[in-house]
Amino acid sequence: MSVSQETVRVLERLTVAPGVCELVLEAPSLATALRPGQFVMLLSEAAGAPYLARPMSYFRRSTDTISVLFKTTGSGTRHLAGLMPDSRLRVLGPLGRPYRDPAPGEVWLVGGGVGVPPLYDWALTLRQSGHRVVAVIGARTSAELLAVEAFAQAVDECLVTTNDGSAGRRAAAADVLSDAAKTVYACGPVGMLRAVQHWASGRSVPTYLTLEAHMACGFGACLGCTVEAAHPDPTLGAYGRYLRVCQEGPTFLAEEVTL
Ligand SMILES: Cc1cc2nc3c(=O)[nH]c(=O)nc-3n(C[C@H](O)[C@H](O)[C@H](O)COP(=O)(O)OP(=O)(O)OC[C@H]3O[C@@H](n4cnc5c(N)ncnc54)[C@H](O)[C@@H]3O)c2cc1C
Ligand code: FES
Structure with missing residues (x-):
């Protein structure tokens, strides 16, 4: 549509x-x-x-x-x-573009704070198509954890992390990523996304980051939502240095963007 x-x-x-x-x-x-x-x-x-x-x-x-x-x-x-x-x-x-399909094997969803919403329906879809899904739901404190029960019911395994240890593991969400993950989708604060991006560097695990940006139009016209492209396209001049979160995103492969 x-x-x-x-x-x-x-x-x-x-x-x-x-x-x-x-x-x-x-x-x-x-x-x-x-x-x-x-x-x-x-x-x-x-x-x-x-x-x-x-x-x-x-x-x-x-x-x-x-x-x-x-x-x-x-x-x-x-x-x-x-x-x-x-x-x-x-x-x-x-x-925006829908999530790209995962590689074969275990899929890990990493949601930090209010970054969890887009991952929930994706978790349901992935389970319906037969994937084993692990969710990591993280926040600074237990009071800021969101949708843990919904994810616990939707996925095969749900790990909870808090920075202060008030619930689940005392860790940052990205710290519990494991080599069992064959595809990762992450959404959350930029610090968490950088940590996930760092985890992905040097691994051949497709790792997708869902970004937020201030937006005016939402459909590619105003260039108000750009993020720096990790591999600029020289054929596009100055435009090739940026990607629009609303149009090319909001989800990018970790190696596509500079955060
Ligand atoms: C594709 C997309 C999906 C989103 N989904 C959700 C969601 O499911 N749940 C949710 O809570 N939020 C989500 N957001 C973020 C949400 O759009 C912003 O929080 C909202 O626009 C803020 O508007 P405001 O007028 O309340 O705050 P403003 O007055 O615009 O801003 C208040 C403060 O928040 C900061 N801020 C505002 N927007 C952003 C942003 N996008 N990134 C970083 N800092 C920002 C501002 O710099 C300012 O300090 C999403 C953003 C995008 C781009
Ligand atoms: S919000 Fe206008 S181009 Fe993305």
């Missing part, structure tokens, strides 16, 4: 943790069209909401709903978190 913009209804607003909210949206066409790894742009029409839409991965979906799970970081997410059931929201999507 091509990208479209529609006005959807908020069905539920759940407070998942302090400052973290899940919005369930009635969006049947997006629920069908979205593929794991893709995202949407959300625009609240509430008075005083920011002019620009905010990019968000989808977390869960059913036949006619999708949900987004997000942390309140500024004015855009504050408006989204304040939406009551029955409010209307403009949604643009599906955006």
Whole structure:
């Protein structure tokens, strides 16, 4: 399905943790069209909401709903978190490229903090297609761990890490990666992604990093979301030095980008 913009209804607003909210949206066409790894742009029409839409991965979906799970970081997410059931929201999507298929063998999903949403539907899809899936869910503290129960039910093995040791292993999420992993997908803070990228260097394990960036358009037009390409394309001049997170991403092979 091509990208479209529609006005959807908020069905539920759940407070998942302090400052973290899940919005369930009635969006049947997006629920069908979205593929794991893709995202949407959300625009609240509430008075005083920011002019620009905010990019968000989808977390869960059913036949006619999708949900987004997000942390309140500024004015855009504050408006989204304040939406009551029955409010209307403009949604643009599906955006970005879906996850690329894994290599044969065990797949590891590494989610840090609010980086877990895009990995959840991917975990379900991978299990359905017969892959053994290990999830690593990490956060600074136990209070910041998200969706652990959902992942524990969805995957073959779920490892939990916290930086302060308040739950699971006292470690950074990337530190528990093992040579059993034959493909890795990671999403989380840039420090975690750099650590996963470092783990991948010198190994021939396809390792995919899902990046975040400030976005204005979400579909490749404004160049507001670029990341440095690790291997610039000289035929494109200055443009070849960058990749657009919204268009070529949001997921890149670890060796494709400079973080
Ligand atoms: C493809 C994609 C998927 C995303 N999925 C999710 C998700 O599932 N859940 C979720 O919680 N967030 C997600 N984000 C991040 C989310 O879009 C931002 O948190 C949101 O746009 C912030 O808007 P704001 O107006 O609340 O904050 P702003 O006022 O814009 O910013 C508040 C603070 O956060 C910083 N910030 C804002 N956006 C980013 C960013 N993208 N990267 C790093 N720092 C940033 C700003 O510099 C500022 O310090 C995603 C981003 C992208 C690009
Ligand atoms: S957000 Fe406009 S090009 Fe990516």
